[in-house]
Amino acid sequence: MDIKLIALDMDGTLLNCDEAVSDFNREKIAEALAKDVQVVLSTGRWLGSCYPYAESLNLSSFLITCNGGEIWTIDKKLKERHLLDPQRIQMMWELAEGLRMHARMVSTDRIWFGERPDDFSTHEWLKFGCESHDTEKLDTLVKELSHYDDLELTNSLPINIEVNPKGVHKASALETVCDALGITMENVMAAGDSLNDIKMIQEAGVGVAMGNAQEAIKNVADYVTDTNNQHGVGKAIDKFVLSK
Template sequence: MAIKLIALDMDGTLLKSDETVSEFTREKIAKALARNVHVVLSTGRWLGTCYPYAESLNLTSFLITSNGGEVWTVDKELRERHLLDPERIKLIWGLAKDMGLITWMVSTDKVWFNEQPDDFSAYEWLKIGCQSFDQNKLDAIVKELSHYDDLELTNSLPTNIEVNPKGVSKASALQSVCKEIGITMENVMAAGDSLNDIKMIQESGIGVAMGNAQEAIKKVADHITATNDQDGVGKAIEKFVL
């Protein structure tokens, strides 16, 4: 089926290591847009650090942020929001702190790096993440969190764990976007590099793993493109869309 929507992870995928978009990839995105193909950023980032890229690329469709925790239009109209219980966030933050992990928490209006609010219940929470180069620590917190059936566990790097509400993923958000547009997941090409991309890559008509992707992503993808520093996204768009 024809590709009518391109879903792009950002870090490690659309963005080079210096967090810029290459001119080659910009050109291919512009050509796809000119053919009325939707280009959707599908990222673990929150809206504040995602939106400037959408503006610079002249995107006209939707934005999937916080691993599917929110779906926005490019006009900043909120279409979906999925929240974690504040008490659950507090529990996870406490576990991570006790294990000596670096943490970040994403509320609807702020990102908290290695800090906590005075009152967790005063905020609406989208996501929490923790990081360590000690795999044993990551394994330990995954084991602890696996006892809670209201959580969705994933990662955006091999050195971290990210937590969303159960059932929330980039894939579930993409399904909502497809329904709104009037297409199916068969009309989607999705590209990514980490576990938070795996479901959208599996469920899309064409799933693309970056050359720098985690091995699990490469195993389920339909195609492996070049790395994020070698125009991998632009080359995939050229191959499957243009």
């Protein structure tokens, strides 16, 4: 497989449990870049919390943020943005509040955690999220939200749920990036650990699950690498990019 782009989830994948990029991962990314292979962060994080990592890794093309809700160039020019209806955001916040769950909402101007705006309609909304160790609450929320066909439901941890507009996910954003770079998804190696990574792992030429990934991710991946604390990303780059 002629890999020309490496798409990396961040939390649980590129980053170890200290939210750091290991020296080994950093070295292998630098070697891939030296071979003119693009490296793209494809994350549920918003731009402000992932850009410093991209800068420190000397990445040079695009950033996929908020699970595909936005695509940015490395010089912070917005290429694409997909927004949730403010009424949907308010409905989800009220559902979470009724279940006594704290919502984490991402608007284009800030992150809202455990609080709400006075008027939802005065903000542009990228993503909704909720987290709980109470699986019954999570199941109830998923059941309620599954009735709305304009929502894309996923997670970034087994204990959370994340919501984007329908059809907005990391794979759709990667397809846009590939078009811009003149390559196809067959030229992509994608690595991740959670349900918000599953579509990009399925559609990539090489789909890599982390050793710490949810079982559903391992089941659809072409390859299972080591964990995020054992440099799994760097080892996968070595195997599928640098040794070719």
